Every structure is written in structure tokens, then in C-alpha cells.
């Protein structure tokens with residue numbers, strides 16, 4: 001597996017959803033810069049745009065204005081089909097509810113995104129088993145999701161996210177449905193993806209203990225982005241705005 005070359009940048013990004021003729025402004029001209037290989041936690045109240053931000057970075061959604069740049073790719077330059085191909089090679093998603101396919105085995109779930117790549121069957125097997133072993137689930141390859149605990153399911157979902165060796169991992173409340181011990185295992189794993197594999201990680205969480213694992217804590221609120229660095233412990237004294245723009249009111 002390769003270290004990430006994928007920094008993430010939002011440049012003047014706005015995203016407005018229109019609902020029933022009314023606009024919901026989720027982001028208004030925000031900037032954010034995340035270095036390649038960084039581990040960031042995203043926190044903020046419900047509806048503050050955390051999932052929207054992950055969707056923009058992963059190319060599942062497009063901004064109304066501004067640029068999303070991942071590595072040296074401007075996502076706005078890509079057509080829908082080019083974006084889907086880019087996503088399958090460069091981004092791994094992890095969700096709160098695991099989102100495994102219930103009728104497939106752990107191995108088949110991990111292999112699934114590899115079917116979109118040009119890998120041969122033997123290469124797919126090698127990649128999928130390697131990913132399962134990385135999350136310590138190699139001995140459960142033939143089990144279906146219903147035969148696994150929540151923590152084990154999430155580890156399989158992480159294997160699926162890393163199977164194609166993407167530079168960026170986007171995790172949306174990956175420990176939200178887990179008991180304390182399983183959550184710790186998943187957070188240990190996220191930490192290893194950062195320290196051992198050098199992945200760029202954006203992880204949404206409501207849990208300050210989960211956020212403490214990250215190097216940076218990015219706060220979203222009312223369409224704005226701010227941050228505290230070095231985990232939540234410094235939230236009181238380390239709070240600062242990210243790149244405020246000229247003429248923008250507080």
C-alpha cells in the first residue's frame with residue numbers, strides 16, 4: 001500500500017440546497033486545506049454540513065461555486081463518469097451503518113469495489129485478502145455480515161474502503177453505532193491507516209474521545225469552518241478561524 005499524495009483543498013466553496021423553493025445554505029465561500037497524510041476529525045451540530053463536506057471531497061456531490069481539489073485533481077474538471085472512476089481509485093468511504101451487502105460474504109463485500117477496477121480475479125483476491133488481514137478479519141472472509149458483530153462488520157467495511165489502496169479515507173461517524181470496545185478497535189484502525197499507511201483521513205464524529213485521536217479537529221457551524229489543533233484538549237485555547245477572507249463578517 002502506498003502513502004497518500006492526496007492533500008484536500010476547498011477553495012471558496014459554496015453549497016446551497018434548494019428545498020420547496022427555499023435555499024438551505026450549507027457552505028458559504030469556505031476554504032479548507034488538509035495536508036496529504038493528515039488525520040482530521042470533523043465535528044459540528046446536526047445539519048452543520050459534515051456529511052455534505054465528505055460528499056464534496058469524495059465527489060459524490062458538487063459545489064455550487066468554488067473548487068474542490070484532491071491531490072492535483074480539480075474535481076470540477078471531471079465528467080460524471082470520470083468522477084466515478086476517479087472515486088473508485090482514490091477514495092474509500094466508511095459509514096456509520098457499515099453498509100455491507102447482507103447476502104455477500106466479507107470477502108465478496110471487500111472485493112465488490114475492485115470489480116470497477118481493471119484488476120484480474122487473482123489480483124482482486126490478493127487485494128481483498130490483504131485488506132481483510134490488515135483489519136484482522138482474514139479468518140472471517142467467508143462469513144456474511146449477519147454472522148458478525150457490529151465492530152467486526154465495521155472492520156470489514158474499513159477493509160472494503162482500503163482495498164483499492166485509495167489516498168483518501170472519508171469516514172462518517174464510523175463509531176456511532178458501536179459499543180465502547182468496538183469503537184476503540186475501529187479508532188485504533190483509523191489511527192493505523194494514518195500512521196502506518198499514510199492515508200489522508202477525514203472522520204466525522206460527535207465523540208470528543210474519537211476526535212482526540214486526530215491531529216486536527218475541524219469544527220463546522222452555520223456554514224463556517226474553524227478549528228482547534230492537536231485534538232480536543234486544546235479546544236479552549238487553540239481555537240482559531242481558518243483563513244478568514246477579506247471583508248467577511250464574523
Ligand SMILES: Nc1ncnc2c1ncn2[C@@H]1O[C@H](COP(=O)(O)OP(=O)(O)OP(=O)(O)O)[C@@H](O)[C@H]1O
Nearest residue numbers: 017018019024026045046047048049050051052053
Ligand atoms: N440532498 C439534500 N437536499 C436538500 N437538503 C440537503 C440535502 N443534503 C443535505 N441537506 C441539508 O444540508 C444541511 C447539512 O446536512 P448534512 O447532512 O451535511 O449535515 P450533518 O452535519 O452531516 O448532520 P448530522 O450530524 O445530522 O449527520 C442540512 O440542513 C440538510 O437538511
Ligand SMILES: [Mg+2]
Nearest residue numbers: 050051052172
Ligand atoms: Mg451527517
